[in-house]
Amino acid sequence: MSLLDIDDRLLKLVELIDFDKSPIDDIKSFSGPVDIGLIEGGCSNEENVHVLQEFRKHCKILISIGDCATMGGIPAMRNNIPLKECLDEAYINGPSVHNPGGLTPNDPDIPLLLNKVFPVHEVVKIDYHLPGCPPPADAIWEALVALLTDKPVTLPYELLKYD
């Protein structure tokens, strides 16, 4: 969503690039090789792993965007609690839960959770990181401009933030 915060520069960007798979054009799968992939969110279930694999396979350059992608973020707060305890709290013991059957959903179609939430760079190779919660829109802009103009991606002090 921070990408949208680059505001009218988005229009400038559109002239330089094509969006392939993205929430903007709502394309769900890659149509072919891509130059730059932006990833947000930590890697917390098997489907996320699959998405990361797809991104790595199709993108020349991968950028992780935001604290969830770079360090796991808030979802990673479950990492020092056993997964069983997390699921029991969510589906059985939680104060607002009504689940007379006492079952944890286990339909094979539901992606299985990983034992812990991984920063994406612990799952696939990531070329650049843009931390922040959210990352400043200017950081995304600067990074994309640098890549498009073949310059090194370095964040000025004001744009490197973890919050």
Add this chain to the structure above:
Amino acid sequence: MSKSITFTIDGVEVTAQAGQTILQAADAAGVYIPRLCAKTDLSPFGACRVCTVLADGRPQAACTQPVSEGMVVESEIPKVQQIRRDIIEMLFVEGNHYCMFCEKSGNCELQALAYRFGIVAPKYPYLFPQRELDASHPDIFIDRNRCILCGRCVRASKELDGKNVFQFVGRGPNKKVAVNAEAGLSDTDVAVIDEAIDACPVGAIIKKRTGYRVPIGQRKYDSKPIGSDIETK
């Protein structure tokens, strides 16, 4: 008046007083050497190792090593900068540092050092340890998830407050800060005005009901890197 000593830091000649540590002499000369466990008014500790320099070619903690006549100190060289960077990254993966909701964010020295070093993500895997909180005290809480074991609270309580509220227990990866009461912080003689509370460089010891008061953009390290105050002397 103590004896005057001349030595160099990265080739620049610096004058110091005999008995000063490299860090003290560098500070006085307007040269910033990154540090976490060292704090003015507290005894040198030598724990975090972020202030590592080469003194006459040997690695030393600048906060504990005294200067000597003709000493050659190397600080901003790639080898030393790499060590510092590695140590900062180690501290990030060792604890659970959720900057996005930490009360200390923007004023945190660990975070500020990472900014100064341009760290975007650590090369080491996160360890996600299990750590204890202590919210028993009405005005202060301890969040050990953020503790970097710098010992500043331990020393400040002893040396500045004349108390013994904090001390280390356990060893190795199980080492942690404990308080001087079995039940928790509320059973100690700690006070919210104690120097030990302000001494924490990270968000491990926090005054309750004071978080997020300073807007983003106006916090200590939002626009100026840590160490700027020393460098602009």
Add this chain to the structure above:
Amino acid sequence: MNKATKAAVTEICSQYGNDRGNMMDILRAVQERLGGIYGETIDIIAESVSAPRVEVESTASFYSFLSGKPTGEVVIRLCNDVIDKMYRVDRVAAAFSEELGIGFGETTADGKITLEWTPCIGMCDQAPAALVNDEVMTRLSTDHARDIVASLKSGREYYKLPHELGDGNNAHKLVHSMVVNHIRRPGAVIFADFQPGAGLANALGMTPVEVIRCMKIARLRGRGGAGFPTGLKWEFTHTADGERKFVICNADEGEPGTFKDRVILTERADLLFEGMTIAGYAVGSDAGVLYLRGEYTYLRRHLERILGERREAGLLGENVRGKKGFDFDIRIQMGAGAYICGEETALISSCEGLRGDPKNRPPFPAQKGFLGEPTVVNNVETLCCAARIMEKGAAWFSQFGTKGSAGTKLLSVCGDCDRPGVYEVNFGTKLSEVLEMAEAADPAAVQVSGPSGEMVAPGDFDRAISFDDLATGGSIMVFNSKRDLLGIVAEFMDFFIDESCGYCTPCRVGNVLLKERLDKIRSGQGCPEDLDYLQALGETVKTASRCGLGQTSPNPILTTLANFRQLYEALVKPATGELLATFDLESALSEAKAIAQHD
């Protein structure tokens, strides 16, 4: 807590003068009496010695022989170092576990017996070994384990467990131990015959400065491994200003694979105490401390007896050997299970009743050591050499060995060899000669100087034992071609993780990270870049750590990367798919699969 227990703790504290400086003795005594130090016990100790509660807790929580939870009247500590594992301590462990019905770290339901692991207890030449409280049981079999448990369960006292008796002083009634010396090769300096008082008489006939000069002429260097010139160390302490000066003998032999000091303490304690007395005279000290590792508690009464004999003979006490104005006595300070206390400043912290954290240097112990006073800390073997130099002369001593490394060196050889034990060899002896003496049939790798030293490959077996080449505190562990060397490296890293004091970042965190990546590589999840990662991380830990422990802790990895690189290369492979080699989807899904009960 009942009144009687309270009274017991109070009494122990008062017995040690309610002095927080005696904290180690107090804590050891309380541990022995109550089986643990926690809760109100800490408050009573703190009150008795007028220390903050958290300071007592800080010290108590540091040492592995002091427990923060209740333990049994008998604690069985089974040694889990790599040599014991090679001698199948796992089977012995299983037998103990089965007979007691508990796992490691647990106590039987009746609260009587606790089972624990412990790192090297200095018995690698007679592994597998265990401590039953302070009683040492060696060459354990599963049958022994069952017998020990049966005896204890039948109500027999732990110190009355039936066992054979070892050789020499091990059989003495004050030791009464099954430990054997295994002195395979006595040399001229340490294990030659010794007449108490001879060296001391010569020393007292000289001035302290002359004694120090003798050490310099003899070119005596510290035997702990670092090799600092002893004469210089003594001179610094001699010339330092202080109200009092101290001589501390470091008998905290904890480097895995080392046991030579144990044999000296058993058979040549007299020589050692003579060396300490000479050191006391040279530096101007009236007080010596023998810091004895907790694992060697079984030698304490024997050592006290010899100290008593020396007092009676006028070799300790006031006006030693009639020398007016030279008063010197020695006391024993027990440790409580912490490898780091072998580091001299950590040892001093421990003597002061504190956590075994190393101290910042400078000031060095020679300037400000024990209780802030000038202190000389020497290794057991070094002090024995000093006594012998005074007895037979500097020139006699320096005829042995090489130019840079005078004298002899005690080696503790263990592992895959037919004659494990203690060898006194001249410096300059080649490693290959040592292996031949020890009858190592198939040596494929030798760990010289313990985990903190170097893993040496066969191509380097002609290197010499000396300060300039293969420096060693004495540990020589031999591994044959069937051993899993990287598995051994992993064990060594676990050892350093457990024994790090946690004071500085690189050692506390770096070793955990090194081990994490080593494990990944060993399980086939490593890629070639991981070798550079280990190298860089290892160098940072080595360079930036605060004390000798951290500065050497990456050595198991760094020296095998250098000398046995092919072992790593055989395990790593470039990632083939998109996922990183270090990310294992199967193990990352293991918990969810178990919960969902999918396949």
